[in-house]
Amino acid sequence: MIYLAPLQGVTDRIYRNLFPVYFKGVDIAIAPFLSTSKKMKSMNNLLREHYPDQNTGIPTIPQIMSSQPEDFTRLANALYDIGHGTVNWNIGCPFSMVVKKGRGAGMLCYPDRIESFLEKTMPAIKPKLSIKLRIGLKYPDEVLQLIPIFNRFPLEELIIHPRTGEQMYGGEVDLDIFAQCLNLSKHTVVYNGDIDSFEKFEMLSKRFGSIKRWMIGRSLIGNPFLAEKINFHTEKPYAEKIKIIRAFHDHLFDEYLKVLSGPSHITNKMKEIWTFMGGFFENGDKIRKKINKTHHRDNYIDVVNKVFLETQVSETQ
Numbered sequence: 001m002i003y004l005a006p007l008q009g010v011t012d013r014i015y016r017n018l019f020p021v022y023f024k025g026v027d028i029a030i031a032p033f034l035s036t037s038k039k040m041k042s043m044n045n046l047l048r049e050h051y052p053d054q055n056t057g058i059p060t061i062p063q064i065m066s067s068q069p070e071d072f073t074r075l076a077n078a079l080y081d082i083g084h085g086t087v088n089w090n091i092g093c094p095f096s097m098v099v100k101k102g103r104g105a106g107m108l109c110y111p112d113r114i115e116s117f118l119e120k121t122m123p124a125i126k127p128k129l130s131i132k133l134r135i136g137l138k139y140p141d142e143v144l145q146l147i148p149i150f151n152r153f154p155l156e157e158l159i160i161h162p163r164t165g166e167q168m169y170g171g172e173v174d175l176d177i178f179a180q181c182l183n184l185s186k187h188t189v190v191y192n193g194d195i196d197s198f199e200k201f202e203m204l205s206k207r208f209g210s211i212k213r214w215m216i217g218r219s220l221i222g223n224p225f226l227a228e229k230i231n232f233h234t235e236k237p238y239a240e241k242i243k244i245i246r247a248f249h250d251h252l253f254d255e256y257l258k259v260l261s262g263p264s265h266i267t268n269k270m271k272e273i274w275t276f277m278g279g280f281f282e283n284g285d286k287i288r289k290k291i292n293k294t295h296h297r298d299n300y301i302d303v304v305n306k307v308f309l310e311t312q313v314s315e316t317q
């Protein structure tokens with residue numbers, strides 16, 4: 001099973017709805033986190049992106065980031081009431097603003113807080129719970145104290161990204177610690193982190209034979225054909241892939257235009273997607289730079305037209 005990872009600012013409802021119209025092989029997604037905080041948005045606002053009738057694409061599990069059991073429970077139950085049987089708890093977000101407040105990866109070095117959170121929420125929430133975590137905040141073995149705690153609760157699954165919070169998105173994933181987590185855990189484990197090619201997937205699936213669920217983020221946005229290759233072993237010619245990416249891009253652009261007002265909102269949105277989608281092109285860095293310089297919608301469209309035209313021309317040469 002292939003999971004689309006949550007990428008705040010990218011894998012939103014519109015993206016997840018259109019993705020399977022163009023690409024095969026993704027089975028399920030976790031949505032980018034909803035945050036419960038002091039300045040908690042109204043419940044309607046939080047639920048807005050999650051009504052099942054408007055989520056017609058990849059089946060999606062909502063994600064909540066919170067360190068407060070009461071807030072978490074309220075939101076989890078509201079999500080259940082609109083039709084979500086499972087919610088995911090984010091204890092991996094590494095951003096300093098989040099960590100400083102003891103949320104996201106900021107919880108990983110406090111096993112007692114995690115235990116107490118689960119003791120309070122598990123009996124109170126209506127949906128099933130899955131957890132997405134990193135292996136520690138500072139040290140990669142912090143997770144080894146957490147797995148025995150998780151084992152005491154009836155969790156749906158653990159999604160493990162084997163990096164510390166301090167690593168952010170760089171450095172190596174720690175596969176040895178991941179292996180230890182697998183040995184210790186009685187829960188179904190999902191592997192997440194740096195699956196950037198079919199070869200990498202094969203290497204990981206050989207090493208971790210018991211893993212059946214794989215989550216991919218950045219590289220699936222960069223190469224949306226990767227899940228088809230992994231799941232069905234099929235691959236389209238490059239020229240056809242470019243055509244499909246173009247059609248997907250234009251469809252996304254049209255859909256975002258309907259909900260984003262103001263000429264720079266739409267370009268900012270598309271730039272976030274290009275941060276990762278640029279990876280599909282050989283000269284991705286150059287393309288990203290060009291696109292990042294655009295501010296107005298018309299200018300953006302011109303630049304994108306040129307990018308696709310040049311890619312098609314260089315392909316036929």
Ligand SMILES: Cc1cc2nc3c(=O)[nH]c(=O)nc-3n(C[C@H](O)[C@H](O)[C@H](O)COP(=O)(O)O)c2cc1C
Nearest residue numbers: 005006007008032033090161193194195216217218
């Ligand atoms: C821009 C960006 C936004 C992200 N937003 C979230 C998020 O909302 N929730 C979450 O659990 N992880 C989030 N992540 C982490 C990814 O889901 C994933 O765990 C990480 O990128 C490692 O997987 P990958 O190497 O396949 O990308 C984000 C990552 C990036 C780069």
